[in-house]
Amino acid sequence: MTPSTAVPQAEDWHDGFRRRTAIELRPSLDTLVDECVAYVQASMPELDVDEELAEGLQQSAHDNLERIFDMLGDGRPVGETTAPPGAIRYAETMVHRGTPLATLLRAYRLGTMWFWTLWKREIAARVEDRELFIEAVDHSMQFVFDYVDAVSEEVTEEYAKQREQWARTAAALRHETVVQVLSGEPLDLDVVAARLGYDVRESHLALVLSAVAGDDAEDVVARLEEQARQIVAPLSPRRLLLVPDGRTTLWVWCSLASASPDTEIAAALGAHRLPRSVVAACGLRGEGRRGFVTSHEEALHVKELLRVGGRHHGRAVHYDKVVVSSLMAADLERAQRFVAHELGALAAGDDATRRIRATVAVLLESGQRTATAKRLGIHQNTVHYRAKHAERLLGHPLSERRFEVEAALRLLRAIEP
Structure with missing residues (x-):
């Protein structure tokens, strides 16, 4: 089966072939999305460190592949497309997490490589003639790269816009300052206290609260903040520091006046019932800047353990309760x-x-x-x-x-x- 050597007929054949191939692949969308995400994460494991990033990549890949298959199947030109919602939301998430634009664009390059390998494989399975195979590959190549160029340009513009807006907010300043504290770089702690309204030289307890993947409500951070206040209320904290990390995660520190042992703290936190849609992880009590850091790291270890287990316990989980399991599950x-x-x-x-x-x-x-x-x-x-x-x-x-x-x-x- 070969097209005519006349250009119009050849174009018609290739357009029809491209449509049929896309229509045949469309029912396997979910499986192909999983394969694409796994391919990207294999080269960029930093995109799979928590549910928010993993879910964002999954949704972006889904919306982009869905758009590509639909456009190929309908024969629509690239000039009619815009970046799909999942791609825009993923750019916003990257901004709020402080992820560089280069990371986002690399994910697109890897996704393009994966899709192009898939598409060539599908053409090879349908076209035996070598010359015709090369023609079909060339015919599809322009569409694929034009689509990625158009979407990448729009996503880049959205990233820049969101980054500018985010940089102006007080939340961004708090997040940036906390990241500096966590990194261990030399800082004037009086300046840090002024920026945060919280003194990192005191006695701390850190928590990390997350909404489950797929919770896209606009007030999700506000709901996490309310849950954080309720969780730590029995401890009578002197100060509370709430720092959103992305769209669905909240970092929390509370300054404690009493020297309660971790066993009592764990019991107090565990008594609070949480919505099933919220995961709350808590570190051990820590002193000074070092304790500010280690308590947060311990809370992150608990959060990762809960993510691996895939369960939401309905109550805050304290590091003291899972420390052995957390250590053993590190690998x-x-x-x-x-x-x-x-x-x-x-x-x-x-x-x-x-x-x-x-x-x-x-x-x-x-x-x-x-x-x-x-x-x-x-x-x-x-x-x-x-x-x-x-x-x-x-x-x-x-x-x-x-x-x-x-x-x-x-x-x-x-x-x-």
């Missing part, structure tokens, strides 16, 4: 291999096995079947049965590799979806 791939090696069939995801694991975890912690039964509200015989079942799944008695099994159970509870 997620090794942690998953450790769990699989130690637990084997006991790591299965069905409800029955989950109940067995929960019972064994309490039994290993308490060391007594009676105490385990009382704590779980079940009969001692049930504890005995589940323990024996666990040993069959493990392939050895619970007394063997007890520490490793207990650690694997604790880790699995933290990272399983």
Whole structure:
């Protein structure tokens, strides 16, 4: 099947071929978006450090690919397109996160490389003739790069506009100052206190609050701020510092007057019920600028652990409660291999096995079947049965590799979806 050598007929054939290919690919949009995002993140892991960035990239890729397939399928020229909503929102997110424009444009270049590889592969699968294949590739190339040029130019303009607006706000100044404090660069702490209305030389507790991906309400930061005030209210903080980090994340520090131990702080924070759409992570109490930094870092570790586990607990999670799991999950791939090696069939995801694991975890912690039964509200015989079942799944008695099994159970509870 070859087009006529006459230019008009050849153009008609290539236009029709391009439309048919786009229409055939369109139903696989969601799968192709996932592949594109994975390709970009493989070269730019910094775009997958939290839900907001990952969700923004996912939505941008979806809207751009959807627009490309629709335009190719309808035969519309590039001159009629504008940057899709997901692309504009992703540029805004980059600005609010302080991400350089070069990072955003590199993501577009990688996305273009991925799409061009996909498109050439699809042409090769449909066209056997070598000369015709080259013609089809050339015919499509101009559209792809014209589209990316048009969208990149508009996204760049939007980034510049948003950056200028953001730079004027007090929130931007607070964010910039806090980032400087966190980076460890030499600063006049009196000037920092004046800018923030908060003295980093005091005793601190840091929290990170996030709305789940997809919460695009305009008042999301305001709602997170209200939740932050409610969470820390039982601690009677002397001062509170609220710093938005992007559209759906809030950094929080509170200055504490009393020397309450972390166990009491964790209990006070855990008593507050949160909406299921909000994740709240808390670090340990810290002193001075160093404590300002370390408490925040610990809160980020908790947030990452919650993200890996994919669960929203409905209450603030304190670093003191998950410190061991957080340390073990720092290398997620090794942690998953450790769990699989130690637990084997006991790591299965069905409800029955989950109940067995929960019972064994309490039994290993308490060391007594009676105490385990009382704590779980079940009969001692049930504890005995589940323990024996666990040993069959493990392939050895619970007394063997007890520490490793207990650690694997604790880790699995933290990272399983």
